[in-house]
Amino acid sequence: MSKWTCMAVWPLGIFLLIAACFPVKSERLKICGLSYIDGLPICIETANGLIASISRPERLPAGTPPLYLAPGLFDNQVNGGSGVYFSSENPLTPDEIRKVVRSQWSAGVTSFLPTLTSHTRQVLKRNLEALARWSGYPEFRGTIPGFHLEGPYISPEDGYRGAHARQFVREPDVEELMELQRAAGNKILTVTLAPERPGAMELIRWCTQDGIVVALGHHNASAGTIRTAVRNGARIATHLGNGCANLIHRHENPLWPQLADDSLMISIIADGFHLTAEEIKTFYKVKGAGKIVITSDITRYAGLTPGIYSTADGRKIELTPAGKVQYPAQGVLAGSALAVDTGVKKVMNFTGASLEEVIRMSSTNVARLYGLEDRGRLREGMRADIILFSLGRHKLDIHRTFVAGALVFEQDARK
Missing domain, CATH: 3.20.20.140 (Metal-dependent hydrolases)
Known part of the structure; x- marks a missing residue:
């Protein structure tokens, strides 16, 4: 996940130059959790911002928290x-x-x-x-x-x-x-x-x-x-x-x-x-x-x-x-x-x-x-827009958010 921030209003050329040098990190990932549909384990592999493959293992990989996984x-x-x-x-x-x-x-x-x-x-x-x-x-x-x-x-x-x-x-x-x-x-x-x-x-x-x-x-x-x-x-x-x-x-x-x-x-x-x-x-x-x-x-x-x-x-x-x-x-x-x-x-x-x-x-x-068929579902070839969460009493407790295959939010483990 990119750590840089820009707190000022930069001229467009400088702003885009910085963006090119410091992009949001997007790499091949394997994201595992419990399917929001049936509650059973699911693993998604991403590549180039898209869902590359989906598998349904019998159990979550060792050390993986039992969080729900959904689009x-x-x-x-x-x-x-x-x-x-x-x-x-x-x-x-x-x-x-x-x-x-x-x-x-x-x-x-x-x-x-x-x-x-x-x-x-x-x-x-x-x-x-x-x-x-x-x-x-x-x-x-x-x-x-x-x-x-x-x-x-x-x-x-x-x-x-x-x-x-x-x-x-x-x-x-x-x-x-x-x-x-x-x-x-x-x-x-x-x-x-x-x-x-x-x-x-x-x-x-x-x-x-x-x-x-x-x-x-x-x-x-x-x-x-x-x-x-x-x-x-x-x-x-x-x-x-x-x-x-x-x-x-x-x-x-x-x-x-x-x-x-x-x-x-x-x-x-x-x-x-x-x-x-x-x-x-x-x-x-x-x-x-x-x-x-x-x-x-x-x-x-x-x-x-x-x-x-x-x-x-x-x-x-x-x-x-x-x-x-x-x-x-x-x-x-x-x-x-x-x-x-x-x-x-x-x-x-x-x-x-x-x-x-x-x-x-x-x-x-x-x-x-809105006819945006590349998002809103978990299927191969679609955008890797994925959330991992637990069910709180009044809201979803979001632990991690991935946008086009990049980790853009991660809950502070100290909270």
Whole structure:
């Protein structure tokens, strides 16, 4: 594992020269553990960043700890972390991206989508350009395959808008999205929007034709509008049960039609605050492990000291000792501070789902949704994105994380 760090913002040429001289170590490895599918021994050999072979010995090699082995987790909604905000009004730096990448590796996440929320065209374009420039840097080893644009084409209504600032919410605009996609180097993989907004269906069709996965979220659409959106190409509901008003009609609301549509996947935030155990259990019973994505919606407050923080527009945000992020005056949630490794274990606790099922929901399903067939599974020829872990009470206890065959995180044995 590479030990070098770069704590300053280097000119691009110098930065890449250093990267070439001090790459993240990637060598032929043999990684053994207990299969996340059946709990029996499994050994994986890697070469050139890929899975070269898989064997199933009768017992683990002598001295090998009995840790579970699984494909790395894939989080499709990461707003930031460690004080970093991907939608910041200040220019993003490579060191900020590095902070988030390394924090995700420590949570067993080997792939994630930086998520930009509703903001001005100028800020979104500039930050997408920065992410496109730096996310492909060799040190990150393909951890960031693309980006998630959550808004600005969402509902302006209180409640449905969630924590998005009202002044940045606007109607769907194909021309604007085309410009943003160019700025992103064609790496916007998914867009969350409200299908009831004027122009939404046109945008859904354009995204579908362009290979962008359309997600329905922060909306108050009718059942008919949701059906039309799905016919036009919408494929998933973003953090179902959130981005929704507290007071809704018990029959006519956006939740039932999205749950009832068998062709629509859903993502859920299972940090213990965004959804109740009963909601998650119901969603799991209705959709099954094949149609659910466990996400984090993690924000810049992850990894920070509990307390009160101020946003750029003067609003107060509270991070509680338990990891809840909220507006203290209203008690309204403002994203999450817990990585997806917490959500995976909580879904197991709440639903009784097997380890194989929750890994499917937090890795395999996500890769499949975005057509990234080189990750999310353990098969020969696929990326060697692998985690070794034990099951903690509230989260996965990640011991080692490998990305494209390189050891990028190892738990301190002294802890």
